[in-house]
Amino acid sequence: MSQAAPHAAGPKPPRAHGPENVWAASGTLFAGVMMLVAGVLGVLEGIAGIARNQVYLLSNELTGTYVYEFNTTTWGWIHLVLGIIVAVTGFGLLKGARWARTSGIVLAGLYVIAHFMWLPYQPIWATVGIALGVFVIWSLCTDRTRYMP
Template sequence: MAQTASPSGPSRHTSQGGDGRSAAGSAWAAGGAMFAGVVLLVEGVMSVLKGIAGIAENDVYARLGDYVYKLDTSAWGWILLLLGIVLAVVGWGILKDAPWARATGVVLAGINIVINFMWLPYAPVWALVSIALCVFVIWALCTAGSDTP
């Protein structure tokens, strides 16, 4: 921790990492990465639940209007179920600071954005919320330093 003298009073403490970022910025990035792991874990569990609902009952989701991506809700259910399992595993990996988890999390969050865009006619509000959360996950995982979880 470095001390800098202030002309108007007591010294002020600043802390910087080796790359010049402040400790507060590193803490924010670390907290963002931790939150990204939690969001991916929760997003995965929610996708599993959406997938199970789509597989179990073919009429659970009603499509709004005519849409290009016409898949049976059972097919969507399987897609969401498998993606949800992988998202939950990667979210857990991020929380455990696994070396493979960050890059995989960014890629899967991007895939989840595309899948949720295609899912828009079935659950528009939840799809938009999921897209927004995944954009945050990508930002948080890309800005977090390699020395933070």
């Protein structure tokens, strides 16, 4: 009378939910919220830059001449457009839309690049934006549980 061993030979099925995915799954929710909030703040930042050209000043004494030195109105439009798209994608992530994951990764990459170029204007906020963008990319690339068929 032999019984089958509880652990039969063969490949183990992947675990859909487990301790290793908790951070990633929580991170996806956090990524959606952060993209939504960062998008709204980007819109406000953009409106401030468009409305008044002297809101953000580049200090040449501190940085010298800056390669990515644009007119503040141009930076305002960049932040406004990117903010709208990031906020919509963050909302899509919160709704569980499949398109939002890939779009979120791409937009978070653009967000990181834009904030890197924005460093001389707002160094602390730009550094926070870069860190959040990297975390959003990590969380969207790591959590596969919500998007697997």
